[in-house]
Amino acid sequence: MSSSSSLAYFNKDTFLDGTGRGKLSRQVKFTLESNNETPCVPSLSIVKEKSNKKKHHHIAKLISVDIQLPLPPNLERRPQVLISCEQFPNNYISPTSLSILHWSKYHGRNVTFYLKDIGYFSTADRSDANRCREDFRYLKRLIYDIDDTRELKQMKIEFDLNIGSAYLIPAEPAASLDALLWWISKHKHSLLDKKQRFTFDFLAWRGTIRKIMSSLFNNETDWRIGVIRFRGAYFLHVFHTETELNIEFGQTPIEQRMCYWGHKFEDYLCSETPPLFPCPKKLFSLVNLATLGVHTLLYGSEIDACTQDSILIDENNPAATKNSHNGTDSSIQHKKKRKFVEIKVIYAKNMLDLHTSTARKYGKWWSQCFLTGIEQILLGFRDDYGVVRQIQPLLIKDIETRARTWSSSSFLSFLNDFCVFVRTTITKDYFEDGKAVYLFYFSPQEKKIKWLSTTESKYQFLPEWFTSQDFAPSEV
Structure with missing residues (x-):
């Protein structure tokens, strides 16, 4: 899935995968703008507050993380780099250990x-x-x-x-x-x-x-x-x-x-x-x-x-x-x-x-x-x-x-x-x-x-x- 510019429209009968398990319960329409412009983020859920019963739109955070699928067949785990802990350098001698x-x-x-x-x-x-x-x-x-x-x-x-x-x-x-x-x-x-x-x-x-x-x-x-x-x-x-x-x-x-x-x-x-x-x-x-x-x-x-x-x-x-x-x-x-x-x-x-x-x-x-x-x-x-x-x-x-x-x-x-x-x-x-x-x-x-x-x-x-x-x- 890419974050490049595209237009997608789902209605309430649209399936998000081949099994039908990802069906949306309401219409969602959104546009992914290019990364050079501020994206127009959709309203994806509505929360009702008991106090005043006003409708508030929950704004989803749009991120720009683009990965190429399929993943590389030789994908290897990134080696972890051990950074020295300032509180406990190697020369620190503990009272007991x-x-x-x-x-x-x-x-x-x-x-x-x-x-x-x-x-x-x-x-x-x-x-x-x-x-x-x-x-x-x-x-x-x-x-x-x-x-x-x-x-x-x-x-x-x-x-x-x-x-x-x-x-x-x-x-x-x-x-x-x-x-x-x-x-x-x-x-x-x-x-x-x-x-x-x-x-x-x-x-x-x-x-x-x-x-x-x-x-x-x-x-x-x-x-x-x-x-x-x-x-x-x-x-x-x-x-x-x-x-x-x-x-x-x-x-x-x-x-x-x-x-x-x-x-x-x-x-x-x-x-x-x-x-x-x-x-x-x-x-x-x-x-x-x-x-x-x-x-x-x-x-x-x-x-x-x-x-x-x-x-x-x-x-x-x-x-x-x-x-x-x-x-x-x-x-x-x-x-x-x-x-x-x-x-x-x-x-x-x-x-x-x-x-x-x-x-x-x-x-x-x-x-x-x-x-x-x-x-x-x-x-x-x-x-x-x-x-x-x-x-x-x-x-x-x-x-x-x-x-x-x-x-x-x-x-x-x-x-x-x-x-x-x-x-x-x-x-x-x-x-x-x-x-x-x-x-x-x-x-x-x-x-x-x-x-x-x-x-x-x-x-x-x-x-x-x-x-x-x-x-x-x-x-x-």
Whole structure:
């Protein structure tokens, strides 16, 4: 799909791909002007405000990212350049450090892991606590039966992932703990002991935990994680390094398009009439509670979708909860049933093209799903034009069984070592320690994790609205 000058007209009966799944529900007429002139951007959606009921036009952002399709057959991954971190130069000597051994040294250690989900929430922006709702409004439901593998293989589909890409790059929402802190504030009395200390040991987003686990085989990218101990619990927050910022803001047009393809594919799988533009800011998250050895981890996990037969019980409003699959009141069900699914797009023709035994990215896929109890990934096999013609499920246990360059026990053992390292390093609470934030830094060159403490305000990531609230036990 090109951003060169063209004229396109869709009416309400126009199909955006060969399957009819991209049908627009209303007329959209737009003109793409040349890049030398200011483009005339269309009105693509109408939002009604309850206060005055006036109609406001949402203006789509037109971007000029032109890539040549099909993609080059010899397309190679752009090499990552490790930029020195000013805070942690190679000659910095940490008071203590954690050396990272070869993954095989951690393999076979018996570190127990138990998992359950204890909550959920939807948010239109995970960095804004004011936009959180404790409901399922942003949880997508698959429109295909993921368990019917034979039917999925025989389906004739043609999902063009380029549609809408000329107008929007779905940048990921900024990562912060605000949404999780909002959920904790609503349930704080069930998460505090008699001494008003939290009953969990660590709090983070799942992505932060994955970043730590991936250090076992990460030889290219460093990371920096801030840790604050507050009321006995360790809160973790990522502060991007110069290398990570260079990767994020230095994406090529092809890399940007591939990012867009992933979000677009989710919409095809979860809607008979997918929107023209994906909306990656609207997220549904689980709140997971895991026991890793002697440590208790509380973390948020963003969920792509649930299966058709999932029963979603809204504990806050049971009467309003329905099983949208059959229209019955889910509160009468004897057993709560929820199955969550991860969605991925990959360049391959079929499963035989996947090198799950050696490619390290499948270790990242495994950890992402394992930490949330997800058992299946729904894969979309795309071609050089960004078109998906086949979808197929991949079992998480199959990835783990085939792996030869990592193991589940190695990931868990190393994560356990990191938790011990943090708890040994930070022994005082935030306000007892002069509001100190401890920055842990992973050096891929040295294969070590170093640390330093700072009281700079830009690293004090716990907001005042959270730390200043009343944590006294409830009288109820």
